[in-house]
Amino acid sequence: MTNINPQPIKGRLVCWLVPFVFVLSASAALATQEGEAVTSGEYIFHISGCASCHTKDQPLAGGVELETPFGTFISPNISPDNQFGIGSWTDDEFVTAMREGLSPEGEHYFPAFPYTSYANMPTADLLDLKSYIDKQEPVSKATPSHQLSFPFNQRGLLGIWKMLNTGQPWAADANQSKPWNRGSYLVNGPSHCVQCHTPRNLIGGMQGAGMIGNEDGPEGEKVPPLLDLNKSGFGLWNKEDIEFSLAIGMKPDGDFMGGSMSHVLENTTGKMTEEDIQAIAHYLYSLNNP
Ligand code: HEC
Ligand code: HEC
Incomplete structure (x- = not known):
């Protein structure tokens, strides 16, 4: 039997453990990163x-x-x-x-x-x-x-x-505030409010005039304007009216919004942070009150 000196074994153990601990903590860091990506996603x-x-019967199943x-x-x-x-x-x-x-x-x-x-x-x-x-x-x-x-x-x-x-791709406007730009980004980007509130041309493209309303909404209904410079309806709403309607679904006249907007209230604005709702309200209010 060879006489084993405990010193080298300990040394070898440490050599072996160091990368192991390193790999463990690196994978823990990766898992945290992945968790953050999923939460943000x-x-x-x-x-x-x-x-x-x-989502119809089963989530994401189309x-x-x-x-x-x-x-x-x-x-x-x-x-x-x-x-x-x-x-x-x-x-x-x-x-x-x-x-x-x-x-x-x-x-x-x-x-x-x-x-x-x-x-x-x-x-x-x-x-x-x-x-x-x-x-x-x-x-x-x-x-x-x-x-x-x-x-x-x-x-x-x-x-x-x-x-x-x-x-043109969306770009932030350097002359506007951070909340205004966040609101503009949500409306024109991910939350795609423009898609239903803008009239369509014959081949289904959005017309240049912007969110002046759409006679033929996704459920065949009329979609009201979100750009109402004539102040015939939405243009008269104040910021709180807009925030309240997006969070609760109730308009200033006490009516609840329906049709395809009900899906937006349920799946989109109803799940937004207060800050994002305020950003949209700020942006839409400023479009109507230049
Ligand atoms: C207004 C309805 C609508 C919304 C909102 C929508 N989609 Fe879709 N999506 C569709 C339709 C319709 C198609 C099929 C398009 C086609 O066949 O050309 C599609 C296709 C897709 C495809 C391609 C799937 C494949 O098998 O090729 C992906 C990926 C996708 N959507 C992801 C998303 C994600 C992620 C979101 C949210 C960010 C989203 N969609 C929001 C209607 C929608
Ligand atoms: C899928 C189509 C669709 C999308 C997307 C959509 N809307 Fe609507 N929206 C509608 C329809 C339809 C109505 C009318 C609802 C009613 O009166 O019952 C409406 C009504 C409204 C109203 C009430 C205006 C008024 O004068 O009565 C506001 C405010 C509004 N939408 C804001 C938004 C915002 C903000 C977004 C993006 C977060 C958005 N909508 C996205 C279809 C849509």
Whole structure:
């Protein structure tokens, strides 16, 4: 038997333990980072209203029918299922879909998916959003295809649509305050208020005049203006009226908002921080009271 000197063993143990402890604390730090991304992604998921269109019976499983003048769109499954959802997507594929409206196969998405607003979201936010989606329950269920009339069922033509309807990307206005810019970002970006409150042209693009109301809302209803310089309705609301309506759903006249706005109240503004609601109210009020 060889005589073992305890000193070298201890030395070797330490040598072996140091990287082990290092790996452990590094993976704990990674797990915290991942946890933070998921928490941040959850809030981004809410302010972006993904649930309004992608959750019907099961979270993220799609199947929501969206009726438009071009036919009926049926939202796809975006749960992290590898076969039926987006579980196998890379980060890059997700960011490209959200920002450019292009599928991993390079096909154009229909603008019923409001990626023209999501295009304004920073990459870091989109990646946090993906981390949150990746942590949800995968649903192994296919969704039926859209029911669109010719020529609107031709994805190839959407390349032309994009050329005609891609506006300037959102940018902060250096002459405005931080809350104003946050409100402007939410309305034009993730919370996509512009998408329903702006009139559409014949091929479904948003018209340049801005949020002056839309005769043909997503549920066939009239969408009131959020830009009402004639002061015929919304233009008369004060900031508190706007905040209250977005948090509670009640207008200054005591009526509750309905139609497609009820999904926005439930899934988007109803889950916003007070600060974000105030930012939107500040921005909308200032648009109407220049
Ligand atoms: C107004 C309804 C609407 C909202 C809101 C919406 N989507 Fe969609 N989404 C759709 C429709 C419709 C499609 C299908 C588009 C197509 O087939 O061209 C789609 C497609 C997608 C796709 C592509 C899926 C695939 O299988 O190719 C992804 C990913 C996606 N949405 C993620 C999101 C996320 C994340 C959010 C929230 C930030 C969101 N969507 C919000 C309607 C919506
Ligand atoms: C899916 C379409 C849709 C989206 C997205 C949407 N709205 Fe609406 N909004 C409506 C409809 C429809 C009404 C009318 C509801 C009613 O009167 O019953 C409405 C009404 C309102 C009103 C009441 C205005 C008035 O004069 O009565 C306000 C305020 C409002 N929306 C703010 C917002 C804000 C802020 C956002 C973004 C966070 C937003 N909306 C996103 C469809 C939408």
